[in-house]
Amino acid sequence: MEGHSTYQPQGKIARWFESRLPIMGLMHSSAVSYPTPKNLNYWYTFGAILTMMLGVQILSGVVLAMHYTAYAPISFARVEHIMRDVSFGWLLRYIHANGASMFFIAVYIHIFRGLYYGSYKAPREVLWILGVIIYLLMMATAFMGYVLPWGQMSYWGATVITNLFSAIPVVGTVIVEWLWGGYSVGDPTLNRFFALHYLLPFMIAGVVILHIWALHHVGQNNPDGVEVKSVAKDTVPFTPYATVKDIFGMVVFLLFFSYFIFYIPNYMGHPDNYIPANPLSTPAHIVPEWYFLPFYAILRSIPDKLGGVLAMFSAIAVLAFLPWLDTSKVRSARYRPLYRQFFWIFAVVAVGLGYLGSQPAEGGFVIASRILTAYYFIHFLIILPLLGLFERPKPLPASIADAVLARNGATVVAGAAAPQTKG
């Protein structure tokens, strides 16, 4: 975006340093003078909240790793050691375990925000795909992290998920044995999952940098979905406006997060994971963590092993093609009356799949999962391509400034007339 490289180093040392490594200028242009659309609402603070959560997870995770041992006969006990012996170990573990759930709550809000306001449309396709990659890396990281306490759900979750790869024709069994480092989930599996669980967050951090780079290159989308036409009229500088708004969003989110840590720390967990892993006994009802449930429901709804696995991976992969599946030129659902309704139907279907994923695979639950799975794909593959052709969008505002004035015109005029009343 134009018009934001205004950094002037103050003082001799700053000038000396800036002429050798212009990092302060880069920080200034991306986090201080960077122009943000002036109509951004609180749904746009989740990017900052997610960045904070990545930091929280890396920090608490590195500290936990100092007390943990990845060795199958003792890993369960090591986690209990963290809970009981390590000073504030319970807090660190509850931050990390609930932090994973919070991370996914935030990422789902962030994704649905993108879906509602059409943030994936040109020129933001690469930005969106980088987001899908981050989401995939998050899922892999969370899954491997859940294996580390080596409880019953860890063990059997790892067994079910790694067995998904056995559905691949011909080489499936070999791939699964390579994932396991044995003939079943065991100590070698635990060790390599720990190594990867430590590695992947740093890969996420790398892709996050690309994601933010792409964002700052094309500029943020906004609730009205019209491009910035005039930096002076349509935008405000990142600092203080977006910075303060983001920090406020983070604080509110931390309050929500704290409620879980301090009052219901095991609400998102599964009691079976407090039973040590036992390769001879499968828990009666295996469920993955809540954030995987919609995909688990899709997996189980297909009565064929390979078909189920393909459907599950396709459900995620289809997101990467969204910029081309949605044929409408209008971004924001505010100006797309039909898409707005289909968006909410899709949101209900996604939550419904999550509920079905938590229920046993029998009777009416199976039929309902099949219907909702079909709708999930119909939404992306049929409804979105056709909607762009048949929908008559509402007239778009000429600019962001016009949209803001049309909504808040009276207040702005009143505020301009009596500036002294504005605290």
Add this chain to the structure above:
Amino acid sequence: MAHTETSGTNRRDFLYIATGAVGAVGVAGMIWPFVSQLQPDASVLALSTTEVDLSPIQEGQIVTFMWRGKPIFVFNRLAKDVELARAVPLNQLIDPQTDQDRVKAGHDKWLVVIGICTHLGCVPLGHQGNYDGWFCPCHGSQYDSSGRVRVGPAPLNLAVPPYTFVSDSKIVIG
């Protein structure tokens, strides 16, 4: 590279191809150890045979043993279990296989199978389901008294591990 009038190869072409070839071979050579280390290691392979004494297993009882970290079901089947398994027409099976092919001749009552559901790897529960065999609690697959899948989503029968009878009451798995 700039265009030159001379046809044929020169020293620079030779160096370019030789460097590329050594580089490619070197990279390929280093990829293999990094992939190969994923395989089951020698300590895992060392546990690859298990001896099982069959004499304490009562008629009608299913006992679970460990082999290569996996549960092995040893089922001392009653005569009616065997009859039931052999009476099923093959075209009713998801993964058609005769009961005779799944046991050792002369030891027809002993069924030895890997106790891992062929769907996604859970351990099925014995003496449950509608087919006198196993029921998988994870996704509802059912197996009969020959360990053959009768109700999906599992695609295959419970696998029969490699084993031999060393005497009438002892087998070696692996």
